[in-house]
Amino acid sequence: MAKAGIVYVGTDNGLVTYSDPGASGQWRRVGHALEGHGVRAIIAADSPDDQGALAVIVGLSSGEALISLNGGQSWEPAPPADADALGALRTSTRPRIATSQGVAQWMGEHPPAPGAHALAMLAGKQETLLAAIADGTALVYSENNGANWQDSTFSRPLQGAITVFAPSSYHMDTCWAGTDAGQLLRSHDRGRTWDEIAREPSTIRALAVLRLI
Numbered sequence: 715m716a717k718a719g720i721v722y723v724g725t726d727n728g729l730v731t732y733s734d735p736g737a738s739g740q741w742r743r744v745g746h747a748l749e750g751h752g753v754r755a756i757i758a759a760d761s762p763d764d765q766g767a768l769a770v771i772v773g774l775s776s777g778e779a780l781i782s783l784n785g786g787q788s789w790e791p792a793p794p795a796d797a798d799a800l801g802a803l804r805t806s807t808r809p810r811i812a813t814s815q816g817v818a819q820w821m822g823e824h825p826p827a828p829g830a831h832a833l834a835m836l837a838g839k840q841e842t843l844l845a846a847i848a849d850g851t852a853l854v855y856s857e858n859n860g861a862n863w864q865d866s867t868f869s870r871p872l873q874g875a876i877t878v879f880a881p882s883s884y885h886m887d888t889c890w891a892g893t894d895a896g897q898l899l900r901s902h903d904r905g906r907t908w909d910e911i912a913r914e915p916s917t918i919r920a921l922a923v924l925r926l927i
Contacts, residue, residue, distance in 0.1 A: 717737045718733055718734060718925075718926045719732075719737060719923070719925050720733055720926060721733075721898070721924075722756050723898060723920075724918070725752075725914055725916040726917045726919065727751075728746055728747055729747045729772055730746050730914060731744050731746070731786060732744065732898070741911050747787070748774070748789070751774050752776075752919065753772050754774065755800045755817070756921065757771040757799070757800065757816065759924070768784070768924075769781065769782070770785065771792050771796050772800075773797075773800035778791070779797035779801070781796065812833065812834040812881055813835050813837070814836070814881045815883070826843055826845065826859070826860035827843070827863060829849075830846060831846040831849055831850035831876065832850060832877060833845055833846075834905075837886050838886050840857055842855055842856070842857055843860055844879055844889065844905045846875070846891075849875055850877060850894070852865070853865070853876060854866060855904070855906060857904075864906075866901070866906060867908070868899075868909075870909075872893070873895040874894040874896075875893055875894050876891050876892070877918055878892045878918060879891050879921075880921035880922060881923075882925075883924065883925070887904050889904070890923050892918025892919070892920075893917075894918070895913075896913050896917060897910055897913055898912040
């Protein structure tokens, strides 16, 4: 299978798929499933199975959990264990923090950035924390565990408020983000600078990022 990136984007109007065939960096909108449904959470396999199929699990705003074993072409109810895992994240009162291994609950008593709307942690020799503050309308990063914060910059103005982060599982310096105005953003330098990749007509609620090889 040729190398390619896949980004699953959960919106208020279904699940959108973006891909960059050949890892060219030219991202294209290649799929739109579950139209009319709000997608609030996504779990996606890091690699395809032996037949090249991709497993994707989504949690809907209705509370349902669905699974696709063919990259989103068809859907069926998710197994109870997967549905329970998605439900626990959706209903948790703790802040959620995005990592390259998926979304987890922030276990500290307080978020590392007061008033953080969304959080992410990028792995590496020195971990980097990202936080969307001011109701998600500003983005800051810290390279010393939250002791000091610096403002991120954007190649195009930030539209709306950041709702979700998704650190890449295939490159520790890359992170994605989405906003309630439908802006899909990517950083290649651990959250210091951000580029707009696409604009969706609906609020982005969830993201999952994969690399196929």
